[in-house]
Amino acid sequence: MLWRLPYHFGRYLMMLWQAFSRPENYRMYWKETVRQMYDIGIGSIVIVALISIFIGAVSGLQFVYQLDGQLIPMYYIGYIVRDLAIIELSPTFTNLVLAGKVGSNMTSEIGGMRQKEHIDAMEIMGLNTAAYLVLPRTIAALAVIPLLVAVSAMLAIIGGYVATVLPGELSHSDYVRGLLTFYNPYNVKMMFIKSYVFAFILTTVSCYQGYYVKSGSVALGKASTQAVVYSNILILLADYLLVVLLTSD
Amino acid sequence: MVRVEDIRKSFGDTEVLKGISLTFEKGKTNLIIGRSGAGKTVLLKTLVGLITPTSGTVWYDDINFTQLDKKSLREVRMNIGMLFQGSALFDSLTVEENIRFPMDMFKKMTLAEKRKRVDYCLEVVGLEGINDKFPSEISGGMQKRVGIARAIVLDPDYLFCDEPNSGLDPKTSLLIDDLILDITRTNKTTTIINTHDMNSVMGIGENIALLHKGKMAWQGHKEEIIDSDNELLQSFIFASPFLKELKEKAYGHK
Ligand SMILES: Nc1ncnc2c1ncn2[C@@H]1O[C@H](COP(=O)(O)OP(=O)(O)OP(=O)(O)O)[C@@H](O)[C@H]1O
Ligand SMILES: [Mg+2]
Numbered sequence: 402m403l404w405r406l407p408y409h410f411g412r413y414l415m416m417l418w419q420a421f422s423r424p425e426n427y428r429m430y431w432k433e434t435v436r437q438m439y440d441i442g443i444g445s446i447v448i449v450a451l452i453s454i455f456i457g458a459v460s461g462l463q464f465v466y467q468l469d470g471q472l473i474p475m476y477y478i479g480y481i482v483r484d485l486a487i488i489e490l491s492p493t494f495t496n497l498v499l500a501g502k503v504g505s506n507m508t509s510e511i512g513g514m515r516q517k518e519h520i521d522a523m524e525i526m527g528l529n530t531a532a533y534l535v536l537p538r539t540i541a542a543l544a545v546i547p548l549l550v551a552v553s554a555m556l557a558i559i560g561g562y563v564a565t566v567l568p569g570e571l572s573h574s575d576y577v578r579g580l581l582t583f584y585n586p587y588n589v590k591m592m593f594i595k596s597y598v599f600a601f602i603l604t605t606v607s608c609y610q611g612y613y614v615k616s617g618s619v620a621l622g623k624a625s626t627q628a629v630v631y632s633n634i635l636i637l638l639a640d641y642l643l644v645v646l647l648t649s650d
Numbered sequence: 651m652v653r654v655e656d657i658r659k660s661f662g663d664t665e666v667l668k669g670i671s672l673t674f675e676k677g678k679t680n681l682i683i684g685r686s687g688a689g690k691t692v693l694l695k696t697l698v699g700l701i702t703p704t705s706g707t708v709w710y711d712d713i714n715f716t717q718l719d720k721k722s723l724r725e726v727r728m729n730i731g732m733l734f735q736g737s738a739l740f741d742s743l744t745v746e747e748n749i750r751f752p753m754d755m756f757k758k759m760t761l762a763e764k765r766k767r768v769d770y771c772l773e774v775v776g777l778e779g780i781n782d783k784f785p786s787e788i789s790g791g792m793q794k795r796v797g798i799a800r801a802i803v804l805d806p807d808y809l810f811c812d813e814p815n816s817g818l819d820p821k822t823s824l825l826i827d828d829l830i831l832d833i834t835r836t837n838k839t840t841t842i843i844n845t846h847d848m849n850s851v852m853g854i855g856e857n858i859a860l861l862h863k864g865k866m867a868w869q870g871h872k873e874e875i876i877d878s879d880n881e882l883l884q885s886f887i888f889a890s891p892f893l894k895e896l897k898e899k900a901y902g903h904k
Contacts, residue, residue, distance in 0.1 A: 517736055518734045518736060522734055522740075525700075526751070529720075529724070
């Protein structure tokens with residue numbers, strides 16, 4: 402597997418090189434972009450919301466448990482949940498989940514088109530298929546996924562509230578006070594930078610897996626799995642690198 | 651006219667095309683025939699540039715097709731129509747949107763003009779009025795015909811068909827053959843058809859090339875088949891005992 406890595410990386414770069422060129426027809430590309438935006442956004446909002454609320458709730462409860470009987474004031478919980486969601490949990494979790502949902506879906510859609518000779522048919526028409534298939538998806542993902550992440554962070558904070566304040570572990574005013582403590586807009590910027598990078602990784606890696614799929618349904622299934630696995634590994638790797646880069650001064 | 655010169659293609663260690671030279675003529679139906687696995691599809695895909703040959707040259711009139719950069723390649727391809735073995739209609743689009751797709755992408759025409767052209771192409775293939783159906787809602791034979799309509803929508807000079815008859819009943823097969831022949835005559839296209847359907851060979855074979863294990867085994871007109879003493883050709887065309895017997899009865903020789 403590993404010795405094939407440079408080959409795949411080179412081919413991936415070449416696909417991107419072809420994909421990021423001038424569209425033959427802006428209207429057709431735009432139409433496809435809107436369709437993808439709709440698919441990614443509407444199709445994922447429920448699962449993202451569900452996960453985010455639970456992430457916030459669980460983090461809130463765990464910190465109540467952890468801080469109990471310590472010298473750290475309880476209102477810190479609002480602050481911890483907020484920053485945990487904004488900086489790490491929302492961008493990373495959302496994108497890991499979207500890699501499984503949106504990414505594998507892109508792989509099987511494009512892979513199916515490759516196997517049923519749809520891509521060949523487009524090539525014969527004179528279309529730049531790498532561009533037509535990859536560009537609208539990437540743009541749609543870059544437009545929608547950061548919004549989903551922002552929604553996710555908000556819902557996580559609400560989830561934390563629901564899990565800690567409602568059962569009476571913490572007072573309403575403490576949680577809100579925590580939310581307003583040590584607020585740093587730079588963290589939100591970091592959240593968006595992460596979202597853009599992760600969204601780019603998961604779409605392009607998934608498109609790559611679909612675009613170069615071999616024939617047969619076994620290969621298609623394998624490609625979808627690989628899209629998720631590679632996206633996830635690369636997202637986590639990028640997460641680490643971004644944190645190192647963005648938090649060093 | 652499309653011409654190939656000493657085309658070779660290997661996948662790994664296996665050589666699939668072993669030096670093929672051929673000329674496909676304008677305004678004629680050029681057939682590539684041969685047993686399953688002979689290399690027909692690989693040759694056809696090499697002709698349109700979906701497969702890059704290991705060596706050899708493909709000429710479109712006086713354009714060296716093998717040496718074109720991506721941009722010029724796409725320009726030549728605007729002039730190519732292709733019917734795929736599985737029709738390759740886009741599932742998410744209606745019949746009309748499928749046929750309109752090349753125009754939507756490349757032509758500055760009004761919607762009304764495009765619609766008119768779609769209706770005309772559907773009429774050519776005898777399928778008026780199915781504009782709003784989805785590919786999944788029509789039969790395989792109809793899909794093939796829609797595939798033909800889409801292939802000819804930009805009035806190409808070159809028409810490629812990969813197994814246009816596979817999976818169709820003999821009657822529908824003949825209909826498709828007639829259609830392709832008609833388009834070839836009317837539009838003066840260079841038509842290249844990949845087939846192992848004997849009815850097609852004897853029906854519309856004007857320039858036939860028999861491929862065997864990646865090599866040219868025979869070339870000629872359908873009229874020359876009966877009298878040819880090429881073993882490979884005879885065993886390919888008259889494969890079944892029934893046909894062999896029929897031929898012996900009719901012509902009195904083996
Ligand atoms: N992408 C590929 N990789 C490796 N081998 C291939 C590839 N494509 C085709 N081949 C091999 O090339 C040979 C010729 O295949 P081809 O599809 O051209 O046959 P064909 O004449 O079209 O047969 P059929 O009538 O069954 O469609 C086969 O042995 C096939 O295994
Ligand atoms: Mg074939």
